[in-house]
Amino acid sequence: MGSKPLVRDLLKEKQAELTAxxxxxxxxxxxxSMVTGLQSITRLAEVAEVSTPTVIRLARKLGFDGYPxxxxxxxxxxxxRMKRPLAKLEAARDDARDHIVSRFVEAVxxxxxxxxxxxxxxxxxxxAELLSDPARRLHLLGGRITRSNAHxxxxxxxIIRPxxxxxxxxxxxxxxxxxxxxDRSVLIVFDIRRYERELEKLARLAVGQGAEIVLFTDAWGSPIEKYAAHTFRAMVEVPSSWDSTLAINFVVEALVADIQSRSSGQSADRIAALENMLGASRIFRGN
Amino acid sequence: MGSKPLVRDLLKEKQAELTAxxxxxxxxxxxxSMVTGLQSITRLAEVAEVSTPTVIRLARKLGFDGYPxxxxxxxxxxxxRMKRPLAKLEAARDDARDHIVSRFVEAVxxxxxxxxxxxxxxxxxxxAELLSDPARRLHLLGGRITRSNAHxxxxxxxIIRPxxxxxxxxxxxxxxxxxxxxDRSVLIVFDIRRYERELEKLARLAVGQGAEIVLFTDAWGSPIEKYAAHTFRAMVEVPSSWDSTLAINFVVEALVADIQSRSSGQSADRIAALENMLGASRIFRGN
DNA sequence: AATATCCTGTAACAATTTCTACAAACGCCG
DNA sequence: CGGCGTTTGTAGAAATTGTTACAGGATATT
Structure with missing residues (x-):
């Protein structure tokens, strides 16, 4: 209910009746995005090269009481808009605030x-669209730690596509x-810190062959970025000697979901066929 | 250059030296995301249930001149933060809410x-203690989908232990x-729905040999539960045709962190040795 | 239990902000 | 060109905000 109209929409709507x-x-x-409007009226007026009363008059025209x-x-x-989607992970079951799990969940x-x-x-x-294209050939590659993500x-x-x-x-x-x-190949690389030289070398050569690179890396950015057509940066720091690849996995899982739904038509047959083969082999093994 | 530190990071960093x-x-x-901090000092103080001078004192502690x-x-x-991703998001704001990523993050x-x-x-x-015991031998096993988690x-x-x-x-x-x-063996099994019969069979045989089983499964519970000494149940449902193993990975990562810190004494040497070998092999390859 | 230290809020003060009244500037038409 | 309505800015009054000094209260220490 009472969903008050967005300021942005108000502005656009009344655009016609506004003065120069x-x-x-x-x-x-x-x-x-109206961030400038969070300053004092004086400063906003300065930025817009307008006088302060003009600001007030506009505010009133939009239906507000005044500038504040x-x-x-x-x-x-x-x-x-800022609302953090995952904000509500309840870190503190107060029985164990200092437990590694609690500290971990906060970081994650x-x-x-x-x-x-x-x-x-x-x-x-x-x-997602690129990776859904069945005409593309996908090569996946991970580093020492990120091999599991690649896997x-x-x-x-x-399972989804050929x-x-x-x-x-x-x-x-x-x-x-x-x-x-x-040039129909896509190389999907995972490279987080302790970036590995071999990966970079391979990336360079792959680009030379015409392949397009999709890179998953950490906040600091792998050297492969300069070859990559698309880069996803994820945060990896947790209270551990190891980096956490959960955020990377998050993006990957979301991509899988999206790619699946994009290619559901073709992949349905593929999956059915796969199920059949699995069933067959199970019988074959005489389980 | 002058990349001033983010306020959020400042807050976290100084958290230790802050008063109640x-x-x-x-x-x-x-x-x-500090949007509350854009109001007047009075209102912010009210929301946080502190006095206005406290706000100023915090601002100073973080290295600012004053509240403004x-x-x-x-x-x-x-x-x-508004600038980059939102230029596009602005055009299709409602789209964004329905975007697969948004739905996904909620579920996760x-x-x-x-x-x-x-x-x-x-x-x-x-x-964690069990898996830290260097006298134990650990066998890891995953199913079709969960093999990556096992990996x-x-x-x-x-890397941490032998x-x-x-x-x-x-x-x-x-x-x-x-x-x-x-009886010194531990079998760590990952088995989520579409539970695999082979895994169950192996689990049964392993228990027969005296091994202890640690099981990672989903909310409904794999049939292996009845053989397992320890079971972790994780939620796996997301808006996708696939299950999400992020929650499982979360537990695994937390375990890794804990096990690492428990055996840091022994594992330090191990890791150092490993680094050496990695370095050596790199030179060997003539990179 | 007494002392010292640190934390916190009250209250008065200073600075800045928002707003109003008024007048100058602009554009339009006869 | 002069009259008229509209638009815009200037300047100062009113309100609110940010800041400082100080004192009561809590906490830790001896």
Missing amino acids: SERRLSAVLLED DLQDAIRVELAE SENINRTLDRLDLARFDTV YFFNHLQ HVLLMDSSPSVWPQSLLDMD | SERRLSAVLLED DLQDAIRVELAE SENINRTLDRLDLARFDTV YFFNHLQ HVLLMDSSPSVWPQSLLDMD
């Missing part, structure tokens, strides 16, 4: 949140895979 | 929360591993 300088002001506000009233609305709106929740902050949805969609992604992709390959962990057999790459 | 009411205040700020200075920082930070958040609710910390500690766990355990084995995915070679199991 009011419009200049509204342009400034719209430009950066408008500010409140903007702030509420912003808070709504923060990691996923910040990863999401930085996640560009447009990029996500682009990549997870591979495992699912392989032409998915998990590259061997030993660099000595990479050249053979490289030979197969061309 | 300052911490109350900082909690309020962190809760909603802090506000400026918050605003800049917010504007920065719920999953981890509920998994934590059910997690018995005493059991967690027991298992992840294996990967880390193997006698860790990842069992082959093909049942035909399991008998050989079974032969090696006795």
